[in-house]
Amino acid sequence: MSSRMYQIAPPKKWLKTQITRLCLYFLGMGIETAYKNVPDVKKEMDTLPDHFSFCFNVHNGPSMMILKNGNTVKYAGEKEAYHADLELVLKNIEYAYLMMTGRISTPDAVYHNRQFVRGNLGYMMTMIRVLNISQTLLFPNVLLRFYIKKVPPLTMKTMINRTKAYANATIGFFA
Amino acid sequence: MNIQKKDGCPKYFEFFNSVKIISGYKALENISSELDLLGAKRPIIITDKGVNNAGLMDHVVNSFGGTQITIGAVYDDTPVDSSNVAVNEIAGIYRQQQCDSIIAVGGGSVIDTAKGVNIVISEETDDLMKFAGNNRLTKTMRPFIVVPTTAGTGSEVTMAAVIANPAQNVKMQFTSPLILPKVAVLDPVMTMSMPPKITAATAMDALTHAVEAYIGPQKNPVSDAFAFSAIELIKENIISATKNGGDKDVRLAMANASLLAGVSFSNSMVGIVHALAHATGGRCHVPHGIANAILLPHGLEFYLKKSPETAERIGKLLRFFIEPEDYAKVPASERKIKTIAAIRDINDNLHKLCGLPLTLSQAGVTKDKLESIAQVALNDGAMAFCPVEISHEEAMDVLQAAF
Numbered sequence: 001m002s003s004r005m006y007q008i009a010p011p012k013k014w015l016k017t018q019i020t021r022l023c024l025y026f027l028g029m030g031i032e033t034a035y036k037n038v039p040d041v042k043k044e045m046d047t048l049p050d051h052f053s054f055c056f057n058v059h060n061g062p063s064m065m066i067l068k069n070g071n072t073v074k075y076a077g078e079k080e081a082y083h084a085d086l087e088l089v090l091k092n093i094e095y096a097y098l099m100m101t102g103r104i105s106t107p108d109a110v111y112h113n114r115q116f117v118r119g120n121l122g123y124m125m126t127m128i129r130v131l132n133i134s135q136t137l138l139f140p141n142v143l144l145r146f147y148i149k150k151v152p153p154l155t156m157k158t159m160i161n162r163t164k165a166y167a168n169a170t171i172g173f174f175a
Numbered sequence: 176m177n178i179q180k181k182d183g184c185p186k187y188f189e190f191f192n193s194v195k196i197i198s199g200y201k202a203l204e205n206i207s208s209e210l211d212l213l214g215a216k217r218p219i220i221i222t223d224k225g226v227n228n229a230g231l232m233d234h235v236v237n238s239f240g241g242t243q244i245t246i247g248a249v250y251d252d253t254p255v256d257s258s259n260v261a262v263n264e265i266a267g268i269y270r271q272q273q274c275d276s277i278i279a280v281g282g283g284s285v286i287d288t289a290k291g292v293n294i295v296i297s298e299e300t301d302d303l304m305k306f307a308g309n310n311r312l313t314k315t316m317r318p319f320i321v322v323p324t325t326a327g328t329g330s331e332v333t334m335a336a337v338i339a340n341p342a343q344n345v346k347m348q349f350t351s352p353l354i355l356p357k358v359a360v361l362d363p364v365m366t367m368s369m370p371p372k373i374t375a376a377t378a379m380d381a382l383t384h385a386v387e388a389y390i391g392p393q394k395n396p397v398s399d400a401f402a403f404s405a406i407e408l409i410k411e412n413i414i415s416a417t418k419n420g421g422d423k424d425v426r427l428a429m430a431n432a433s434l435l436a437g438v439s440f441s442n443s444m445v446g447i448v449h450a451l452a453h454a455t456g457g458r459c460h461v462p463h464g465i466a467n468a469i470l471l472p473h474g475l476e477f478y479l480k481k482s483p484e485t486a487e488r489i490g491k492l493l494r495f496f497i498e499p500e501d502y503a504k505v506p507a508s509e510r511k512i513k514t515i516a517a518i519r520d521i522n523d524n525l526h527k528l529c530g531l532p533l534t535l536s537q538a539g540v541t542k543d544k545l546e547s548i549a550q551v552a553l554n555d556g557a558m559a560f561c562p563v564e565i566s567h568e569e570a571m572d573v574l575q576a577a578f
Binding site: 086107108110111112113114116117118119120121122124125126128132148149150 | 185186187188189307308309310311348350392393553554555556558559560563564
């Protein structure tokens, strides 16, 4: 009798993982830039505890860590999420990829339970507002409606801040 | 057209509720066999003075007559606002008396306290604070049975608990599927002694759960089914329950409605009405059901202006408040207005019957508190489940309309 036992390795989903990683990187740099240049973001994040860590990650996948230390906010790359005060976890790389490429909006990801939060919900509400504003620095208004609930009007200030966010992410300048 | 398509079935949804429901006359008699099935023999019963003084504990204790179950301890000093002090004290008693399971007999506060005790015991900790927030729990909880004595919170089937930390003057929220009770026992004798005003307020709380669960963006066909059943039962029984609390059939119907609404909103979540009601309770100590009753029509009116999709859903709810032939006669464009009017009628009737407040000022809120209520509400988790982004000014508009 021949055996039907065999082993099989699932695909790595390398491309989706790298695209998600890149988007998380830009998002992290966007938050860092927004804290320094957008008063509403500074006001929101100043309500968080002085030593505070926020991790946005994909379950078993890429992540980004934001560290707040007194009056500075730093994107800290892919740090271990274990000790994060607040964690926003996307349940798998497929959801993350769809979300990062604008095919599931951030609010829809919440409504569809495609993510879960570990930590204080009040802090999460603050971080959702910060993420919303930071995303306005990363995408043109025509695309923003795929990411956030309410698209703010385009102003000169937003365009300048967008330039700074991309300069910060690409050449570490204007941060 | 698009809305109907979206309303039919979402592209993706999740639904979870693992609580065994035992509902009906003499349902209490099943507690001992349920404990047996859970492998427990020595429960601690957590309740409060009100429940004890009303003689409700006698029903529960009598249900153990002739069984092998030993009541390890009874704690009847649960505060009106559940606190970590009470949780730690009860956990100490649980360990000292070598209990192996928990039975909560009471309203939302007792149930939340019992959930806190279960966390402390099961996670083998002395610091409840470490587990505050979402999804912080990792261990399987101890056998936990809930016998609600109010019909409104739905706490017997929800995966959340709110517990105060008086030393730091904060209320901590604990959310995890792990804290769901194993069994919910609904017996009409347990809600018979509720006074009319509490009956009305808790019923309006349940109605708000069901309405917000249906109109919210996280709704799905399964949660809709629970919400619809809840609204139907509440509409049929809310006035009779307030008028004639001695009617067992009506009490059972309301207990079931509260549970159904609880299952629904635990999965679909709630929105602006709850966010504002939580904040109103936190800042001005207005009971949650009363705050919900006052704010529900105003929250719905807010959606009429801001979210056409939600407005359409509000209109669809009219069929639960009027006769089918009358519903057919109302033009689709007017249904949403009529739904809100129907909810206002219920509030007016309850006001006449038992003095349920109709405005925030009647409930003791002062105008100078509105700003801080709006501020606190913006950080409430329920705001994430509003179909539209809500600003401080918009939250203030709703509060001022309700004032």
